[in-house]
Amino acid sequence: MPQTSEPNSEVPETGAPPSPDSRRWWGLVVIGMAQLLVVLDATIVNIALPSAQADLGMSDADRQWVITAYTLSFGGLLLVGGRVADFLGRRRVFMAGLVGFGLASALGGAAASPGILFAARAFQGLFAAALAPAALALITTMFTDPRERGKAFGVYGALSGGGAAIGLLAGGVLTEYLDWRWCLYVNTPIALVALLGCTLLPRDRGTTGPSKLDLPGALLGCGGLLAIVYAFSRAEHGWDDTLVLGLLLLGVVMLAVFTLVERRTGQPMLPLRVVVHRGRGGSLLAVALSQVGLFGLFLFMTYYLQVILDYSPVLTGVAFLPLTAGIVVGASFIAGRILPRTQPRFLIAPALVVAALGMTILTGLEPGMDGVYLKLLLPAQILIGLGIGCVMMPAMSTATAGVAPHEAGAAAALVNSAQQVGGSLGVALLNTISTSATSDYLKEHGTSAAAVAEGTVHGYTVAIALSVGILLVTALLAAALINTRPPSAPAAARAEQPNEVPS
Template sequence: MIATAQLMVVLDATIVNIALPSVQSELGLSDANRQWVITAYALAFGGLLLLGGRISGSIGHRRAFVIGLIGFAVASVLGGAANGAAPLFAGRAAQGMFAALLAPAALSLLTMTFVEARERARAFGVFAAVGAGGSAVGMVAGGLLTEHADWRWCLYVNLPIAGAALAGSVFLRGDAPRRTGDFDVPGVVVSAAGLVALVYAFTLAEGRGWGDRVVVLLLVGGTALLALFALIESRTKHPLLPLRIVAHRLRGGTLLAIGLTQVAMFGFYLFMTYYMQGVLRYSPVQAGVVFLLTAAGIAVGATVVAGSLLSRITPRALLVAGLVVTAAGMSILTRLTADTDNVFLLYLLPAQLLIGLGLGCVMTPATSLATSQVAVAEAGIASATFNAAQQLGGALGTALLNTVAASVAAAALVSHGGPSNSATVHGFSVALTVAVGVLIAAALIAWLVIGTDRERRAADLDETELKSLQN
């Protein structure tokens, strides 16, 4: 049930992407405004994650989980029934707001429910597989629903998913609300403003470029606000985000590595979508089905490989190996051209499977490390920080790698001329090469930063200690 809720949160980040042309046509959205169908969700989710994690710890994780599910379902209905731009954008923002409460609560419940090392490893494997593979499932579901039903069902589909998770929530272990002192209002406001500014800057940079005045102001302002947030948290008595959570060497290294991983992965999804539909002329459903290969690899890597090995080997070894395998799979795609022969069998198939397998082996230990050695009262904020690192990494990756691809493609057209498809694919190849470099950098960081402590101890609290914290 926890994984089902996580699937819904991840699904909605991508399920409406393929439906955008239909949404724009029916509601009369302008080209400039249509991006807000995606951006409204991303900004609310990314900006309110830390607040959601704090609320989850304050009112109890199961209670937050139930509120998040109900709120998300209601917001989905309102968005699906929208008859204009404003109601749709409001519905998507409300989805993001409740997702910011639901995601930390779900990961916190997972942490406190599974305490025995072996079953904990398997549980984190399932959770990581659903979270990492949800984007691919969203693309398939979005294509099928848009093509055979109506774009509104991309939002209405959340009702049965939320209902299933809500029905199962009665079996989850409850936890009492916790007194956490005075509410850190300055920290809430400054952190939300800083995260929103950075996510929005990355979103705008994709279309306007990094030199645009508004983009630069948002980047500088967002960075300054997060620096101010760190200063506030170091001085307040009851901080929203205790700095020891991110200053912990293992956890800090994991957050940095997972953020870089998302930089590479979001670029991968973007370019492969463009390549398959724009160059290979795959339909949205066909492209989505190819991404299911990645999802299958993630499922095997997270549950069969990582789920079995996490309790036996150090998380660092598993994390680094997963990043190297992911980089190897992505490097295959850097050799694509506009007229590559046997593209599916020789390139797409092995690359998607390797990337999925590697990513599954990355997410399972990363999720475990990000929430390790954290008291139950702080599990919500630790989980929120992990989700925030992924959100920022994904937003940065989409904008940064898209800029690289567009610049290289434009330069290739000017220098060599020829078919535009060739220049476009060359841009994709160079951007994916950068993504491979980012993955290798993430592997080096994981090896150097995470490797100096006792990884096995850091991956899982002692069972007796965790039970004591729960009680």
């Protein structure tokens, strides 16, 4: 049973909930800065990668590790990070994550060789795996009133969905006007400012009584996630690649054994009652599968704008601003106001359809279209942004609602794992589909410059069409599975177990 050192940080086991801490909104600003760091860093180095490769003498085969080292350690260690936050205290782990992330970023910016850069990115992912679930768990316990919770998760959802696009803009500006190293250096002062603001966050002591880390669960759960994320990152070699298939099989088997172990463990890494909840499961699917289309879109639009339309890195980043604005408006202003008045599925399912409509517009892309940005890219980004924003906010809120305070970190880790694995799957799956479609096109139409441009865009549109299908299927799943309303403030505050978990 968790215990806190401040009466406002968590709700006692009995009695009415105390009045909320008046500093909680400033605390949300601090958490938002940390979440922006985590999400932004997944894409900020993308545009800077060619410059970093040339500066450090990286080979084409090794350059992927600048991205993969981060996603592997981040996605693979989230379950451990969430559980450690429950054991040691969310604020304590949050602060340690900020310090480690800032130092790792400084190391990466000063890297004199590819190996040091890869190691720094891995350490960034490690500390992000502690930082992200601690941040989300803090919001879960700080905001229990439904209306305030909606506003708080609106901000968090906007940062989670739009941070990747902001990273592309920041990466373009820093690379073009300063140096690629500033894409890493910039994290350190932001982490320092957030660290200074941690006095605004509620103190908590973590789990009291006998506690120990579920080592078998940690090895199986993290090992399974690592295997799956790494398989996705290697899928560019083809889904029939022996290593890819082997890693996917290994990951599935490890996660299956992980489930069996957790059912028999007294202090599990991931309490299964947090998972076997219909509304929570549907929300996690909505988070994961919406990211498949979103991160695939980042990949294709980046190349379409820079290679096909010949945009500069800065102009490419600016071109993504409507998508970011749509996500912010959707999460903060639309979903944040509608969610307290309706069931989450009545918001999530239509929002997924709106995002699918935006993706459908992009299936009409061609290499030499006049006014393509105003005709297709702008309206598509607005629809996709509004849709994804209205998905992320209620899905994240629902996935963490009704969880016992001492299990908030585990639930938060699940949400972040869904987002991370979904994004990795999107990049790998859609890139493979796109490459295959382009190859087939060139076999039929030759390899002239015009054919290559047309074939490349054809590959993009085929992959985007698959994204449309994924979003529509996800809308159906969300409508069928997410059949609950977020609990009221007193119920959420007193919850010791998810109130709809089957026995």
